[in-house]
Amino acid sequence: xxxxxxxxxxxxxxxxxxxxxxxxxxxxxxxxxxxxxxxxxxxxxxxxxxxxxxxxxxxxxxxxxxxxxxxxxxxxxxxxxxxxxxxxxxxxxxxxxxxxxxxxxxxxxxxxxxxxxxxxxxxxxxxxxxxxxxxxxxxxxxx
Amino acid sequence: xxxxxxxxxxxxxxxxxxxxxxxxxxxxxxxxxxxxxxxxxxxxxxxxxxxxxxxxxxxxxxxxxxxxxxxxxxxxxxxxxxxxxxxxxxxxxxxxxxxxxxxxxxxxxxxxxxxxxxxxxxxxxxxxxxxxxxxxxxxxxxx
DNA sequence: CATGAAATACATCATCTTTTCTGTTGCATT
DNA sequence: AATGCAACAGAAAAGATGATGTATTTCATG
Numbered sequence: 289x290x291x292x293x294x295x296x297x298x299x300x301x302x303x304x305x306x307x308x309x310x311x312x313x314x315x316x317x318x319x320x321x322x323x324x325x326x327x328x329x330x331x332x333x334x335x336x337x338x339x340x341x342x343x344x345x346x347x348x349x350x351x352x353x354x355x356x357x358x359x360x361x362x363x364x365x366x367x368x369x370x371x372x373x374x375x376x377x378x379x380x381x382x383x384x385x386x387x388x389x390x391x392x393x394x395x396x397x398x399x400x401x402x403x404x405x406x407x408x409x410x411x412x413x414x415x416x417x418x419x420x421x422x423x424x425x426x427x428x429x430x431x
Numbered sequence: 432x433x434x435x436x437x438x439x440x441x442x443x444x445x446x447x448x449x450x451x452x453x454x455x456x457x458x459x460x461x462x463x464x465x466x467x468x469x470x471x472x473x474x475x476x477x478x479x480x481x482x483x484x485x486x487x488x489x490x491x492x493x494x495x496x497x498x499x500x501x502x503x504x505x506x507x508x509x510x511x512x513x514x515x516x517x518x519x520x521x522x523x524x525x526x527x528x529x530x531x532x533x534x535x536x537x538x539x540x541x542x543x544x545x546x547x548x549x550x551x552x553x554x555x556x557x558x559x560x561x562x563x564x565x566x567x568x569x570x571x572x573x574x
Numbered sequence: 575c576a577t578g579a580a581a582t583a584c585a586t587c588a589t590c591t592t593t594t595c596t597g598t599t600g601c602a603t604t
Numbered sequence: 605a606a607t608g609c610a611a612c613a614g615a616a617a618a619g620a621t622g623a624t625g626t627a628t629t630t631c632a633t634g
Contacts, residue, residue, distance in 0.1 A: 289516035290433045290548065293591065297522055297537065304536040316610065329594060332611075339611095349601025352610045365540060373432035379440050393447045393560040394440065397508060397551070404547045405433065408540070417536040436622065459579070472625060479581075492632030495579045 296373040298326055299334050300417070303368050306344065307360035307418040314353025334372055341371035360418060366409035376402050376409075439516040441469055442477050443560070446511050449487060450503035450561040457496025477515055484514035503561060509552035519545050519552075 301324050309315055317335065321328035335354060338344045343363060344354045356363075369376075377383060379398040389395065444467055452458055460478065464471035478497060481487045486506060487497045499506075512519075520526060522541045532538065 289435060289439060289512060290519050290521060291523065292432060292521050292541075295591085296432060300537045314610090318610085327593065330592070332613095333593090336612080346611060347601085348599080348609095348611050350603060350607095350609045352601070354611090369432060376433050378433060378435050380434065391564055393564040394443045396563070397443075397555050397560070398435075400551055401548060404551055405544060408543055408547055412540050417540070420539070421534055421536040438622085457579095461579090470624060473623065475580075475582095476624090482581095489580060490632080491578095491580045491630075493578050494633070495631090497580090 290378065292369070293373060294330075295334055295337075296369045298324070298331070299338060299368050299372040300365060302331065302334065303338070303343065303356070303360075303363065303414045304418045304421060306354060306356040307363075307414045308421060310356050310360065314347040314351065314355055316353040319353070337372045338368070341367070343368060343371055356414075360415035361413055363414045364410050365412040365414070365417070366406060368414070369409060376405050378402065433521065435512070436516060437473075438477055438480075439512045441467070441473070442481060442511050442515040443508060445474065445477065446481070446486065446499070446503075446506065446557045447561045447564060449497060449499040450506075450557045451564060453499050453503065457490040457494065457498055459496040462496070480515045481511070484510070486511060486514055499557075503558035504556055506557045507553050508555040508557070508560070509549060511557070512552060519548050521545065 302320055305320055305324060306315060317328045317331045320326070320331055335344060335346065339346050339354075339357075343357045345357045346352070346354055375383070378401045379394070381389075381392075381395070382398055382402070386392065386395075445463055448463055448467060449458060460471045460474040463469070463474055478487060478489065481500075482489050482497075486500045488500045489495070489497055518526070521544045522537070524532075524535075524538070525541055525545070529535065529538075
């Protein structure tokens with residue numbers, strides 16, 4: 289329960305991938321697809337949303353591809369998830385009018401769930417996530 | 432994103448409903464259905480899972496219905512959600528083998544999300560949720 | 575027994591997610 | 605200018621899940 293869709297999970301991995309390769313020029317969706325074992329067509333759809341949010345920059349034509357749109361230390365996981373999946377909503381009643389609102393025994397907990405998740409995802413940066421991967425790769429290279 | 436299904440949300444409301452009416456004898460699914468504006472057929476399916484977890488007790492035959500299975504102060508929202516929806520899993524890779532496991536940049540944050548949600552839901556009791564509703568009903572009666 | 579209510583199983587409908595496909599547009603290289 | 609690569613756009617197929625309904629069975633009570 290409380291699952292993210294693949295869009296959110298893939299987007300997070302894609303952002304870390306681009307963060308690690310920052311400065312190496314545009315990366316194509318095909319490169320990402322191969323490295324992360326995802327469908328290039330599906331990556332395309334995710335990129336549309338990341339680009340609209342300014343999280344990645346696209347470069348058309350030959351030698352084109354995608355680069356990260358901002359400093360990875362300033363992009364949070366919350367930004368990425370919001371861009372591709374929309375706001376955190378354990379219960380849909382939280383953004384539509386609900387006549388039980390005033391007396392609903394469950395509403396406060398769902399609101400608290402939103403708060404703790406927004407806090408966690410807001411504190412988690414792409415740069416922070418990338419560090420760990422870089423460290424891992426460093427180890428494997430040193431063998 | 433990160434939505435609970437109706438099973439979890441309805442189950443929470445049903446448990447609070449039964450907690451408030453504790454001691455008044457078995458409540459039928461039709462009574463719950465009318466009060467909470469849910470389908471009686473769907474309540475039935477939710478009850479199967481709540482019963483299997485010992486959270487409600489069913490009484491067959493005439494004068495039958497459902498009663499709460501334990502002290503509402505000892506039943507947490509986490510217990511209820513686990514019974515009807517299964518464990519909290521932002522990403523499915525958390526319980527299946529994943530070859531990226533060791534180097535995955537996203538896995539730690541999904542694990543942290545599970546932790547903060549389990550903490551929140553584990554601290555929230557049915558009795559606590561019921562209090563609020565009782566208080567609200569008290570206010571409306573006093574007019 | 576007869577009755578009312580839960581238990582169980584199965585069928586269906588709706589919605590959302592995920593994936594794939596087809597074509598178009600823009601840019602850099604030659 | 606011509607060519608090739610890669611993003612862009614939209615559609616639609618495929619799959620999964622959620623939600624609900626129907627029918628039958630089992631059981632406790634009067």
